[in-house]
Amino acid sequence: MTVVLNQDPPENSCRPAVDPMFRSLAAVYGARVLGVVLTGMGHDGGVGAEHLKAAGGQVIVQDEATSVVWGMPGTVAEAGLADQVLPLAAIGDELNRRVTVGRAVPGAVAGRK
Numbered sequence: 001m002t003v004v005l006n007q008d009p010p011e012n013s014c015r016p017a018v019d020p021m022f023r024s025l026a027a028v029y030g031a032r033v034l035g036v037v038l039t040g041m042g043h044d045g046g047v048g049a050e051h052l053k054a055a056g057g058q059v060i061v062q063d064e065a066t067s068v069v070w071g072m073p074g075t076v077a078e079a080g081l082a083d084q085v086l087p088l089a090a091i092g093d094e095l096n097r098r099v100t101v102g103r104a105v106p107g108a109v110a111g112r113k
Contacts, residue, residue, distance in 0.1 A: 001028065032057070060083060
């Protein structure tokens with residue numbers, strides 16, 4: 001897979017934006033996607049998180065206490081789309097745990113590298 005930036009009209013007043021990226025990831029990888037939404041202004045990521053969840057993916061968001069601006073992660077958390085809400089310092093360890101241990105995904109083998 002290749003990530004390509006385009007000149008499509010901005011979404012959520014920005015380009016690149018999280019929503020189109022999450023939509024693309026959901027369409028290509030489905031349940032194998034783990035999205036992470038960190039501090040950020042606005043609501044970008046909320047609609048994309050809906051697509052990730054509908055495809056069986058999961059979403060982690062940064063908590064309000066450690067976010068400079070809780071707009072983006074707050075949008076996802078308040079919509080009930082976050083599987084976990086974690087302080088910034090815990091997100092790296094959680095990602096490492098998930099990559100090392102894996103998670104049950106149809107067709108996946110835990111521990112496979």
